[in-house]
Amino acid sequence: MGTIGSSVIQTAQHDAAVGSGLAVEIAHLRKTYGPLVAVDDVSFSVAEGEIFGILGPNGAGKTTTVECAVGLRQADAGEIRLLGLDPRTDRDRIREVVGVQLQASAMPARLRVGEILAMYRSFYRDPADVGELIEALGLAGKRGAYYKSLSGGQKQRLSVALALIGRPKIAVLDEMTTGLDPAARREAWDLIAGVRARGVTILLVTHFMEEAERLCDRVALIDGGRVVALDTPAALAVRASGGKTVRFVPSAAFPDRLLTDLPEVHRVDRPGRHVLVTGTGELVNAVILTLAGAGVTAHDVQLDSSSLEDAFVRLTGKHPTPTPYSSEGAAS
């Protein structure tokens, strides 16, 4: 996969009134489906040129938030502005300046990649060049291939290409790397970094910690339809860890109380077979001595550097989806 050609992702000629320098402003967004509250109260703003991550467990309201933002759904309450435009009243303008990559949207099986791109290209006033775009996305050899013959990774990359073909000022990418193998995911990350380098603001919905840590300038952590934290990935990790973290596999079961009674220990989490102890001071010594006294040995002891994943667990009480990949490769 090559780098982005200079003219591929240039921003559109657009005269929207953008005085604030904010690409996205969302205030007190609320959206319900019948009795189900999908988004309770979400507020954040994204500066122009920023890569902003929306992170959270499944069902947190991430997708609903971006669908309201791009005008696919009507919010029940709250204010949304994209480059100063309101998706309820200025949706025509928003369609021209916002490129969207949706979860679970396919193309007709018997259209060729080049035919799909040519069609989407014709929808925009000042589109990107198809040749350069598919080169940048590693699809150059697939121009004549039927959509149905593409691998999962290639379909995802085509979907990203379609989101970028209108030279958007904002790109909204929903679960862009879900279903990609690790190599394809890293290529997609390089691509996004390249897109940002052209001044495009990116709203990235993800549930992969590593993706958010690698790509995002700031992250909003959404859970239960609310923003539970909003900061840079590093700051979130530090803030949430609240000190040191010791991770180990115990040789035998023991009650959390054994450790939480220690003055050094703030909390105990149990992700999988591991025990994750957060605290301060002489944490490692205190934990290991106490366990030994109870006849429990700690195996594989690690002093974790605080990570976004820890923040996720602490703030949502849930464990993020382990970074998966499909066996379906993205051979290019």
Place this chain on the structure above:
Amino acid sequence: MNTLTMPAARSALPVGARRSAFGQIVLNEVRLTWRRPIGLIGGVAIPLLLLVIFGSLPAFKQAPAAFGGLTVFDAYVPILAAFGLAMLGMLGLPLPLVSYRELGVLRRLSTTPVPPSWVLAAQAVVQLMIAVVTVIVIFAVSIAAFGAPAPKSPSGLLVSVAVSIAGLFAIGLLIAAVARTSTAANVVGRVVFFPLMFFAGLWLPRALMPAALLDISNYTPLGAAVQAMQASVQTGFPPAEPLLVLAAYAVVFGWLARRFFRWE
């Protein structure tokens, strides 16, 4: 998912760009129709094959008194034209639309400056082109190869075909509107197709139908279509009744389809 906001009916693109975008959509619909030619087979090839078979059967060369001077074969010409139009209306038009909704194609389009209703319009244009081919092929082959009479009122035939297509396509759009999956659309299309073909006279030509059955047939879309086409061939410009029946189907079902169509 009914909270999806309705797509704008118009596009923000300038006129020239709009024309080229619509042209691109139609072009891809034509390619898809050609690559998976179900509509061409059901709408053109099967009625043409039946026409050739019927034209070769000695029994179909007889002209029973009830047929008013036409041979059995002549009576089947409008029935087979109606067969093709019904295939296109009941299956050719709704199936791609439902599958696009299923795949998320329509939803994806509603994030671009082009409204998803353009795909619906493009699909209607493509099916209309096939419908015109069907009618021309059926009537031309029946006249040139099998000695069927040329229509007494070509303009009447044109009007009959136009309102037939409008009525049948409106029914097809309603199927596309209410069917949730391609499988459902396929089943509904077929379930509707066969009774409609019965009243068109595929198994029992209208001239042989008992009075009560003929009355029902007159108010079904294909019965009215065959009545109007047959009159154009046999006597002249068709009576108003079948044309109005078809126009009513177009208006009522078109309105219902518009009312209930879901883009997601």
